[in-house]
Amino acid sequence: MKKKLNVLPVVAISIGLLLTAAGCSGGTQTAKTPEAKPADPKAAAAGEAPKNAEPVKFTVMLRATPEFSPDNNPWVQEINKKANAQITWNAVPLANIWEKRNVLLASGDYPEVIILDTPYDTMYKQMVKNKVLLPLDDYLKDAPNIMKYSNKASLDAVKDPDGKTYMIPRSTIVREDFMAIRKDWREKLKLPVPKTIADWRAFFKAVATQDPDGNGKADTYGTTESSEMMSLQASNNLEFFARAWHADKQWYDNGSGEVAYGIFAKDGRFKYALDFYRQLMLDKSLDPDLITNKGIGAKMDKFNKGTTASMRTFAGNLDAQLLNVVKKVQPSAEVELVEFPTAPESDQVKNEKLVSTNSGLYNAWGLTTKAKGKEKEIIKAFDWMLSDEGWNVLKNGVEGVHYKKENGNIVRLEPEYGNFSKWIGHLAMFRRPNDEELWLKKVVPELYPYQKEWLDKSIKYVETNYKQNGLLGIVSEKETEFYKKDIYTKKFAEVTAKIVYGELPLTAWDDFLKEVYAAGWEDVTKDYNDYYKAHK
8 A cells, every 4th residue: 555645636625826827838947056055944934035046947837816927926026036036937727737737747848846636646656757756855954944834744645655755745734624504593493503413403404494594485405415425525514414423434443443434334334324314305404406516616605595504614714705605695694613413322433533544735746857956946945935924925915015014913905815816826835734814814803703713623623533643644546546436436426315315225325335345445444454553
């Protein structure tokens, strides 16, 4: 089993910028610049640029929003000035970033710096094998900010089997996500905050039958799903409830040192979660149109418009992506977060413990052979990005252009500056993972204390409930291959949907599980258990 990175597919990335496709050759070489003396670590942490050195010239290929333009861009100018660099930002939209990059790699006309779609990057092995990527370990010794703001688990996870580091992780916050619900509806219905699975069913049934929005129509529902039902990213609502039986997409230690994947546990426990959704369907509290929903966006849209009462989300998105949007449609709306449900009758949870595979890695970047001879200067420029000075520029922009300071506070002059902004070209490369200001935007200022409380709770949940040793940053190659098979990409969704709609009995899940293990999941489970026993 190869040690790989456990991250969300690139479609889920929340902070990556895309660049325009112009000028993607990025391979122009310049004369080697004089080597500057190593920067003082304290000066590097504060963000002082190296003195008496020629700016290092290089090209970065990554993704950014189509609106991003590096021409006459004050952000680009500030970065080059402060980092002692001349960076060409070649931006490619998300829709064809990997295709475009792979074409350039095949042609040999690639830039000095590229982003990597870890762990699913189909070109990574080939790039290492063909020596397209340069080993970076020697240069990280003089990169205090990169080391400080990269999760150790991320750094461990990106190491190749040969022990070398060919890519630098962009570490992100390691947290759990809870369920947001309509607090105003719950209070109108005179119901307590739901705790057990039975509580949730009662809340959803009341939402569907007692007209909480007061429009006189039976057009509100408890929750919804995407038509994909249990695809990699479409199932976060259902998985929230599946946690009550340890039947979600997590690995669990059964108390005797063995691990099993909740949704595919051999005892068939996931059928209890499917039965819960089937009960919601019978109650008419599950969105009847879920079969036509496409992706996570459809679920969020129904919550924002007041069609459904719940939407699983990250605490950091509570104001900007939920409450602020919902209130534009329904000014009286209130939203609250709720912890995972319990199933008192469940035997699965008594002796089991969650085992974390999450290393907090969310994309990576590497230097190609076109950067040969400039590795030290490029790494130094990137290290500046995560210094106090550099991070302020990345996060807030240029003082006097994008913001000003008043009484020690940042006051926005350019409201559009931020994630997915026309101003920035760094995303998918750099992040201080636990920077509170990065996650809590104070779009609804009065909500900040509540949001901060739940942000802290989401981080502590992982620290308290997950075993951190054994599987951090691990994805079995056999698991990756299994997810490409028809039994997962097609039949999985068909079986779950038919059970929820009552077209198949619950026992159909047990029959399907036998096919899952025969199709390769037995080998996947062995992979994880072998690794877990050797590393815990």
